[in-house]
Amino acid sequence: xxxxxxxxxxxxxxxxxxxxxxxxxxxxxxxxxxxxxxxxxxxxxxxxxxxxxxxxxxxxxxxxxxxxxxxxxxxxxxxxxxxxxxxxxxxxxxxxxxxxxxxxxxxxxxxxxxxxxxxxxxxxxxxxxxxxxxxxxxxxxxxxxxxxxxxxxxxxxxxxxxxxxxxxxxxxxxxxxxxxxxxxxxxxxxxxxxxxxxxxxxxxxxxxxxxxxxxxxxxxxxxxxxxxxxxxxxxxxxxxxxxxxxxxxxxxxxxxxxxxxxxxxxxxxxxxxxxxxxxxxxxxxxxxxxxxxxxxxxxxxxxxxxxxxxxxxxxxxxxxxxxxxxxxxxxxxxxxxxxxxxxxxxxxxxxxxxxxxxxxxxxxxxxxxxxxxxxxxxxxxxxxxxxxxxxxxxxxxxxxxxxxxxxxxxxxxxxxxxxxxxxxxxxxxxxxxxxxxxxxxxxxxxxxxxxxxxxxxxxxxxxxxxxxxxxxxxxxxx
Ligand SMILES: Nc1ncnc2c1ncn2[C@@H]1O[C@H](COP(=O)(O)OP(=O)(O)OP(=O)(O)O)[C@@H](O)[C@H]1O
Ligand SMILES: [Mg+2]
Numbered sequence: 168x169x170x171x172x173x174x175x176x177x178x179x180x181x182x183x184x185x186x187x188x189x190x191x192x193x194x195x196x197x198x199x200x201x202x203x204x205x206x207x208x209x210x211x212x213x214x215x216x217x218x219x220x221x222x223x224x225x226x227x228x229x230x231x232x233x234x235x236x237x238x239x240x241x242x243x244x245x246x247x248x249x250x251x252x253x254x255x256x257x258x259x260x261x262x263x264x265x266x267x268x269x270x271x272x273x274x275x276x277x278x279x280x281x282x283x284x285x286x287x288x289x290x291x292x293x294x295x296x297x298x299x300x301x302x303x304x305x306x307x308x309x310x311x312x313x314x315x316x317x318x319x320x321x322x323x324x325x326x327x328x329x330x331x332x333x334x335x336x337x338x339x340x341x342x343x344x345x346x347x348x349x350x351x352x353x354x355x356x357x358x359x360x361x362x363x364x365x366x367x368x369x370x371x372x373x374x375x376x377x378x379x380x381x382x383x384x385x386x387x388x389x390x391x392x393x394x395x396x397x398x399x400x401x402x403x404x405x406x407x408x409x410x411x412x413x414x415x416x417x418x419x420x421x422x423x424x425x426x427x428x429x430x431x432x433x434x435x436x437x438x439x440x441x442x443x444x445x446x447x448x449x450x451x452x453x454x455x456x457x458x459x460x461x462x463x464x465x466x467x468x469x470x471x472x473x474x475x476x477x478x479x480x481x482x483x484x485x486x487x488x489x490x491x492x493x494x495x496x497x498x499x500x501x502x503x504x505x506x507x508x509x510x511x512x513x514x515x516x517x518x519x520x521x522x523x524x525x526x527x528x529x530x531x532x533x534x535x536x537x538x539x540x541x542x543x544x545x546x547x548x549x550x551x552x553x554x555x556x557x558x559x560x561x562x563x564x565x566x567x568x569x570x571x572x573x574x575x576x577x578x579x580x581x582x583x584x585x586x587x588x589x590x591x592x593x594x595x596x597x598x599x600x601x602x603x604x605x606x607x608x609x610x611x612x613x614x615x616x617x618x619x620x621x622x623x624x625x626x627x628x629x630x631x632x633x634x635x636x637x638x639x640x641x642x643x644x645x
Contacts, residue, residue, distance in 0.1 A: 239542030245572025304419025346396030
């Protein structure tokens with residue numbers, strides 16, 4: 168058997184990455200299209216080729232940005248087994264060669280390996296195992312603490328409130344919201360006094376034991392304040408369990424101190440969510456917490472040279488207005504501050520886009536993605552998997568690149584209608600072969616882009632192990 172760890176999917180460089188290139192005269196390009204410059208520019212990750220022109224197809228939301236592409240978010244859709252994950256895996260691996268950092272929310276288990284389908288790629292790129300979440304915990308399971316001091320005050324309050332509301336299935340009223348805010352503050356103070364980090368159970372305890380002074384400050388009696396927050400404390404107990412009850416949905420995932428055994432600065436960080444029941448409350452809450460955690464910890468501004476903005480000199484670019492930009496960092500030898508670019512991949516994103524609370528949380532994230540130098544990629548099967556709620560529509564509108572693999576007729580027609588694509592594309596989409604997709608980049612449609620895989624990448628993208636009848640193929644030479 169081929170040992171996946173010994174394969175380097177990133178070699179040779181010229182197969183997957185292209186630097187800017189200047190080609191022949193326009194006359195010779197017109198005669199022989201394959202030497203014409205790729206339509207989307209020459210810098211970025213090589214995807215493959217455009218079938219109708221034979222030209223190379225190179226895509227990079229960061230290079231093409233502003234030049235017909237208003238934002239870097241993308242959505243990949245199509246029937247199962249058409250090549251959505253293979254494209255996203257090789258594309259992100261190729262972008263890593265250009266210095267990007269990638270985070271993946273991996274929700275699809277490869278049964279024969281008992282791990283997420285991105286685990287092999289992540290390991291081959293970084294040598295590190297995925298961050299695995301297992302309900303109930305376990306020796307290799309990780310935990311993220313929504314009460315972690317790494318999450319700033321206001322965001323933390325919003326996050327804990329979202330958790331309680333998702334658990335409750337409806338919004339908290341003003342009184343309960345206020346009791347929760349006070350309890351979060353008290354939980355921090357009491358845990359600090361005890362010399363430890365607060366966890367969600369401390370918030371539940373603080374809701375059940377409010378301070379007289381907090382009640383007075385709000386013109387409530389202590390009993391009224393207790394009453395305001397009691398329901399929220401029950402929700403947290405149910406989710407995180409208690410000493411007497413170990414059945415909570417979030418036990419082992421979000422109920423303890425953060426235990427991320429993985430470096431968030433790694434080129435690729437894979438969050439393995441395959442053991443968390445899809446569509447359940449635990450998955451919804453976990454994704455909400457990861458999104459906030461990433462925003463607070465992973466997305467902090469940093470230059471491509473690895474140093475903080477404050478370490479770069481300010482350069483005045485307009486003396487009249489005093490406008491400035493970040494220039495060199497003499498200590499690192501970097502000549503100009505360039506925001507590090509990042510890519511976030513959500514596999515099976517229907518359960519994110521299909522949950523209004525998550526879609527609106529994500530919408531905020533997507534809105535600011537440009538400022539963070541972030542490109543988000545969502546992989547779904549069909550748009551019909553996702554409801555038509557205003558939150559979802561708003562999140563979908565944030566995608567400026569849409570990649571459509573083959574679909575059945577009714578799905579293709581629905582997709583074309585919802586995306587406002589020309590009528591002819593519906594029939595065309597039903598005929599696309601595996602590995603070939605229709606790309607919409609900004610306003611431009613590329614009807615047939617063939618994704619090409621190198622040999623090493625084929626091993627890392629193979630996802631059909633459970634279906635393929637390998638005994639009928641020629642035996643391994645070993
Ligand atoms: N461009 C390609 N060239 C050759 N093989 C490919 C290509 N794209 C995908 N494949 C192969 O097709 C199989 C299915 O691909 P992939 O896992 O990407 O499908 P998918 O669309 O993500 O399916 P699902 O929706 O079930 O997750 C994989 O084994 C992969 O190796
Ligand atoms: Mg897939």
